Amino acid sequence: MPYPGKSPHRPQPHVEPKFPLYTYYCICGEFVLVCNTLLEQLAQRPMDHSRVLRCLDSSPGEGGQRIPAHIYKISASQGPIQVIQRDDNSFERQYMFLCTRCQLPIGYEHTAPPLKSGGKFTFILPGALSRQQGLAPPDVLLGEKIQAT
C-alpha cells in the first residue's frame, strides 16, 4: 500500500543532506571514510587515543537525552583479530579493519565483521586517516617529534 501523499510512480526529488559530510583517506590516498562529524571532534578513547564513532544512539541519560549515532560509511577490508590486555588485566578482542589498497590498519570494532553489524562503536586509530588525499595527517607520527639534527 503506498504511503499517503507519495506516488510510487513519481520520481522523488533529489534531496541534499541536511548535514555536512567529511571525507577521509588512508595515507596511501585510498578513500576510506565519509562521516557527518570531523574526526577531531569525536571522543577519544583514553586507552589508545583512537577516535570513537557511535554506531547506535546512546541510552537515555539524565533528562532522557540520547546521544545520536554518527552517520558514516567505511570502505575497508577485514584484518586480523587482536587481543589486548587492559590496565585492569581484563582482555579486549579487537576486530581490525585495513585499507583496501595498502593494508595499513585503519581501526577496529569489538564485534565480528562486517562493520557496523551490532557493536556500539567503531574506533579509528590515531594518525590513520587524512582529510586531504595524498597528504599524511598531522598526527601520523603519534605525537613523536622529528628532531632536526
Ligand SMILES: [Zn+2]
Ligand atoms: Zn592505504
